[in-house]
Amino acid sequence: MKTNNRTNPFIILFLTVFSLSCLIPFWLVFMVSVTNEKDLTRHGYSFWPNHFDWEAYRYLLHDSANIARAYGVTITVTVIGVVVSLLITSAMAYSLSRTEFPYRNALSFYVFFTMLFSGGLLPWYLVYTRFLHVQDTLLALIIPGLIGGFNIFIIRTFFTNSIPPSLVESAKIDGASEYRTYFSIIIPLSLPVMATIGLFTIVSYWNDWFTSLVFINNEKLYSLQYLLNKTLMNASFLQSIANKAYSNTANVTQPLESIRMAMAMVAIGPLVFVFPFLQKYFIKGLTVGAVKG
Amino acid sequence: MKLVKHSSAVLMSVILILVLALTGCSGNNKTNDEASHANAAKETNASSEPAATGGDAKKLDPYEVVMVYPDAPQSDLASVQTAMNDYLNAAYPELSMTVKLNPIDWGAWGDKTNLMMASNEKFDLFFTADWLGYNQQVLKGGLLPLDDLLAEYGPDIEAVEKDFHEPAKRGGKLYGIHTHQELGGSQGIYLDKALVDKYSMDLSALKSGKVEDLELLLQTIKENEPDVTPLVAPSFPLDAYYTSGTLDTIASAAAINILDTDPSSYDVVNFYETPRYKELADLMYKWFKAGYVNKDALTPGLDAWKKIQAGKGFALVGDMEILADMEIGSVSKAPNASIKAGREMIQIPLNIDRLQTGKMTATMQAISKTSKDPARAMMLLNLFFKDQKLLTLFNFGVEGKHYALKNGQIALPEGKTTNDVGFYHDIMWQIGNQMLNYTREGEDPNKYKNYEKFNEMISSRAARTFGFIFDPEPVKNEIIAIDNANKAFVDGLKSGQLNPEENLPKLLAKQKAAGVDKVIAEAQKQIDAWRAANGK
Amino acid sequence: MPVLRQLLKHRALVILAIPGIIMLFINNYLPMFGIFLAFKDLNYTKGVWGSDWVGLQNFKFLFASNDAWMIIKHTILYNAVFLLINTVLAVLLAILLNEVRRKVLSKFFQSAAILPNFVSMVIVGYLVYGFLNPELGFINKSILEPMDKEPIAWYAEPDYWPYILTIVNTWKTVGYSAIVYLAAIIGIDQEYYEAARIDGASKWKQMTSITVPLITPVIIILTLLAVGRIFNADFGLFYQATMASGMLKETTEVIDTYVYNALLVTGDTGLASSAGLLQSVVGFVLVITVNYVVKKISKENALF
Structure with missing residues (x-):
């Protein structure tokens, strides 16, 4: 039985891009959840906040x-x-x-x-x-x-x-x-x-x-x-x-x-x-x- | 064959076990539930007993009045309920009455109350309002007529609310009792005091009551403060400021223009066709173009106060706080707004409401048709209009535990916050006579005195249509269609994002196609009939 | 009695089906009397049975708006486009996922693909807003501004929304369907592929002549079931993702949002039951028709 163990690199590339498009929003949700509220009002959402703030989780705790x-x-x-x-x-x-x-x-x-x-x-x-x-x-x-x-x-x-x-x-x-x-x-x-x-x-x-x-x-x-x-x-x-x-x-x-x-x-x-x-x-x-x- | 039998036995026993597991599970939950809600048993007892007739005042059978109202859950609800019952028992033994508090989450209110009514669940006192489906509740037979009960058991309600029942009547009968509180509101602008001082702005022009006179101030901010949005919204001049200052609204797009018209005129016109509507839409379009207004104003849930708090906003159009001297154009410090904004804010009223039908049906208590003893429900409601102690228990909880009195005002007990005190809500507006309430620390101690004074002013200026109730049923489908037509334009026009020159005619054409003329004609017909009947 | 005898003969199969039959009866058939509410003026005192019949009165509001046809057209078109794109992409995605040999990678891709399905539409609405916010959104601030282009007032421009909603819907649902197709592909007997490889068939050839034909029954079933809901729009998508902005109605109003607004205006719940019934009847007729055609072509792939 001959099995091809290498996957076509284009497939990997395509799937990687697709997976990222699914994961990035999650990253964003998480980052917004640890962004300082004033920063949110001033600058909107960002992928890496200026100031980390765990207030939201403290509130839930x-x-x-x-x-x-x-x-x-x-x-x-x-x-x-x-x-x-x-x-x-x-x-x-x-x-x-x-x-x-x-x-x-x-x-x-x-x-x-x-x-x-x-x-x-x-x-x-x-x-x-x-x-x-x-x-x-x-x-x-x-x-x-x-x-x-x-x-x-x-x-x-x-x-x-x-x-x-x-x-x-x-x-x-x-x-x-x-x-x-x-x-x-x-x-x-x-x-x-x-x-x-x-x-x-x-x-x-x-x-x-x-x-x-x-x-x-x-x-x-x-x-x-x-x-x-x-x-x-x-x-x-x-x-x-x-x-x-x-x-x-x-x-x-x-x-x-x-x-x-x-x-x-x-x-x-x-x-x-x-x-x-x-x-x-x-x-x-x-x-x-x-x-x- | 043996095998078949064997495995079918296995399957059957699996199913049996599952069924048992599930039912067992439910049984446990039920007992837990009953244990935790000891009152549930009481309730069934009370309701299975024959209802006491309120007439013979000698000795009433014990009755539990179930109060259903919207509120966020309070962890100490049970202890407040017990305190209320102890108090009722001590102060009014002859009523032999207990209460059961049944608050429902705001988000679940619509669904849950509909289901409760439709499935004929037993409850007694019920919060309702025109914006919470009062009309449908009456129409569908969910509420009891209250006229006789009120006459017999509601002397303290009558003492303050006697003149304000007309708006809640449907088919000549009263189904809801208005909370005694302020009879109207006032719209105007809030300004960030620091910026007003910084540019030594002259606020006297606003004495005109015209929002147009705000323009110079906005321009100053725009030119000098690049990081600050001059006017932050989600509330616009074309909301309450326009409506209250220009119209007696009837329903949907039907209204009576009261601006510069003969006071005896009852001509029904289109809400969106008045000259003032066009003026304000033009103004907003101009301001939006000039960059005076925030672009995300229409985002649902946007909190404009947060922008001001973050130093990104200067002015805000909205409902004013009711202060000592409410007068158009008067500049005063706004204590609540200053707390919300985290900086000193001033307020300038531009319009003061007249006495309107709609306001009287915005906060009411009703009695459910499923009540086993409506008389007792009315007696309890009457107590909320007379007994400060009971009202305080309901609104602020148990003294020492949920609040402490400081100089005659309600304060949180030492070391507690609103989050962990166990009972904290602001629902004074839902029931009873508000004027009997304490004020909270930080509020003007004279708040309710101010209200009384404000009410005198409002009730001396009744709207032309005060007391008139529009029956929407004959034009229900047109109203839906008009609302649908409005949606595409109204928000865009009021926020200034749409050019009125181009879009207002489009809106009016769409409304016409949706049957606006029929609604206006129907409103005119009903108004004329009402005038004939009431000699207006 | 022949019926009884037949059932007795297959009693094992009957017994296996009985729990399901009972559950469906309790969950779905018992409450079915509610369908009558579409023709009634519900009165709480008279109860469901005692309330007055009003004929088609409750249906009138659906056609009261002169936009009725536009709304119906939107509902059908969006659903058709979603179905087409979703099916093609999901099958493609499943085939590609099946090609990945490295276990770790394969697990990672599969997990990522279904993640969007876990997020509620409310949160999706906020994420979309993060991108499209007119003042602070990524697109206006990070893409259009550096390119010196005018910012776009996304929530006031209906023309973009058919594309935006399609992207959001695809993003949210494609992974979910792909997993179903993947399960079908995994079930394909490897001998087919062995034989094809021996014959020297290319990957493409294997895909078109083995994979796709063998998962066709699954495609047909999923499509048939989707056709039944062609009159029902995904309320969350059209309401939350658009932030309920009225200015977008021209391209985004669908039956479910229209009914929701009508409920808000009148508070009359009778309207919802009549709209729901109409949607069901249309879907029902469509499925019966399509199923009939499927049955003519290949009996075993039909629903019933």
């Missing part, structure tokens, strides 16, 4: 107990959510991928319909509070992200296209049940797509703040993104109403720009380490060929 608890909430929700979601989603996708499964078209349509039509905020709220009674629990944060048509269809497509039907057939002949086929043949063969969908699910759980806004009144259960977001939302709301309500008494102070950016850093930070961790499932070799061989 002040609230560290709440932030730590919110991290706990978000991590718990994300971990449980991702595991359960991957199980449910891939199991359903597997059924949908099997051509001999009757009504697979009807069921696909059942899934697809939910991607376009939704009842809106109020019915959603009524179902969760009146029927499921999950308001002010972690369940309210977990359930909404458990399943989504998009993920089901992506996984289904992978199952149909990268796993030859013959493999399933031969497993059957060997006496393996559907469950066994699914758990010990299909899943190991689909690690790249599971990692991809897992990543997407992690990101959507991690970034979700709206569910907290709607269902959580107990501030001990606020998710990290909501905790950070609401400061910004409160400020921008107060700003927008300042002249409507009360400019005289409502002393509206915007959070410093650096604090905004520091919040973004705090929120994104841990996510940056998730992908490298998942990347081990992107390794070649765990492919059909390897299994067959």
Whole structure:
């Protein structure tokens, strides 16, 4: 087997430029978060501030107990959510991928319909509070992200296209049940797509703040993104109403720009380490060929 | 076959475990939650009991009044609530009433209150305002009419607010009660005192009340101070200064021009078609071209005070502080502005509001339709208009813990800051009789005396349309379309970035296409009907 | 009963699908009664069921503006351009990422590519502002000023924004899609490439005749799903990245921003449900049509 171990330098160059364009804004966010507020007003954003100022982080540290608890909430929700979601989603996708499964078209349509039509905020709220009674629990944060048509269809497509039907057939002949086929043949063969969908699910759980806004009144259960977001939302709301309500008494102070950016850093930070961790499932070799061989 | 059974059993048990784990999880959370909110149990008890009728004053059943209002979260909320309840119990045992404070974050206010109303959650006192959807709340049946309750249980409200209910009426019934406070505002300019002194500027020209007379000062700064923007904004002459000084606004683009028109005239015109609008737009265009105005003025969230603080700005157009002698063109030190700017600022009022319908609906308390005992809610609201102690607890917290009195003013306890005191907010304007409040350290101790005096001036100058309420429903879609047409031009015109010669006609044409004539005709129709009914 | 017998025969597959069916039912189908709200005048006292029917009243505001067609055109055009550019670039990016042999480099590039997706649109808005701020932005201060060019009032000049929004959208989403395609490419059986190399096929040839055809099903699915949302604009992008500047409306107003403003003006939430329903119906009809065509050409690639 002859493998070319050298990558085309143009590809490297292109990807380097692209990666930089993705990374530079992050650098900028970080630098703004440590720029002195007066410098920001005078000179605008810069890639290397004249005066470093960690005030924004000190300000956040002040609230560290709440932030730590919110991290706990978000991590718990994300971990449980991702595991359960991957199980449910891939199991359903597997059924949908099997051509001999009757009504697979009807069921696909059942899934697809939910991607376009939704009842809106109020019915959603009524179902969760009146029927499921999950308001002010972690369940309210977990359930909404458990399943989504998009993920089901992506996984289904992978199952149909990268796993030859013959493999399933031969497993059957060997006496393996559907469950066994699914758990010990299909899943190991689909690690790249599971990692991809897992990543997407992690990101959507991690970034979700709206569910907290709607269902959580107990501030001990606020998710990290909501905790950070609401400061910004409160400020921008107060700003927008300042002249409507009360400019005289409502002393509206915007959070410093650096604090905004520091919040973004705090929120994104841990996510940056998730992908490298998942990347081990992107390794070649765990492919059909390897299994067959 | 065995295998099949085995693995399906495995799968089922996995699912079972997950389900159990999840439900268990929720169970735990629920108990935690209930433990931390001991009051939740109380609430269900109270609401399941038959509502007491407020009429027989002998012995009322205990009732918990839930107050919903927008506020940033306060970490010591529970202790303030307890203190309020202890006080209510001691001072008004005959009312046998407790309160539950249910503040909602500003950013979540719109969504959450809509959902609470639509899902018929039980609550009692509710902050509302025209800019927070008061009309829709009334229209959708979320609020109770208050006329009878007010007559029976609101003597102290009536004592100060009697004359100001008309604007909050919808379909002849009252749904909101205005906070007793200043009845209007004043617009003018703030100037950096150091620069005024440095160039020994003559401010007497501003006695005219015309913002045009600011030009010479701006020019001086432009010529001599290259690093300073003469006029920093996001607030412009074409905002409140224009509106309040020129018009009685009705809705959308419909307004009555009160500048140089016969005081008995009720002709509805287009807000953007008055000569004054054109004058001010031209002025701003000229100033923008000359570089007198900051170019980033339209950035949302831009804080002009920060620019002044950083020494990058000289003048600012905006709402004035209400001081002892409010008079057009009078120069006085502005204490709050000086704090915000971190340097000495002076203020010069250029316009003083007349008594306007809109102002009276800008801050109100209402009672929710889901209240189990509206009478008790009204009794509590009445207390906020009469009882300084209760008001102080709500606004400033517990004495010694959240504030200390220093020379009759509210100060932070020794060694505490606004961040760590546990209870600090500025929402006096949301409820009750503001004039009963303490002032904060650093404020004019006579603040509320000044307000009283200012109110006399304002209420002696009622707008022509005071008391008239426009019903937007017949032209709702036109209003949306007009607003859409405005968006593309209005900000550009008021900030001077767009040339009015070219763009004002474009705006008016777009408004016409969007149905502005229909809105103006509808406004005229409603105004005429109102005049006929009220003998104006 | 034949239905039951069939289901019983495939009960394993049914059982695997049941948790998903239930979750979708709870999350999506139970609240579906809200669709009726689009045709009702919601009254809190009467409740969702008891409120009065108003027919198409709630839909009128969508067409009240004489800009309605412009707004619809913007929504569709932006989405179409985004879809096209995003797909081409994402596939290309995935192929290039797959070519990198050094593990460390490969990890680095992949991680960098999805980073932008983690940033919320509010922050993206501020970053764009950092570049375009009329007084202090990088472009005016560091590029145009040294070149002795007039500074540009970016937030008052609608003409630039189709390009700016396309760049921002591509930057934010391309890495995300590329990862999906990369997962598909990794799944391709190496034997195909071995065979091609033995035949002496060039890299380009391998790409066009193996990689792209084999990931076509994924491209089709992603495209089909995107078509369903062609009437729904990314509100965050069009609202936050433009800093909600009214002067840019001429080129940046889309359905979602229009509806948002209407809500601000009237406070009537009924408007949102009718707009949402209209967007769904259009997307639905489009997807059904496209899916029908796909089905004619290759049955296994269709959605249903």
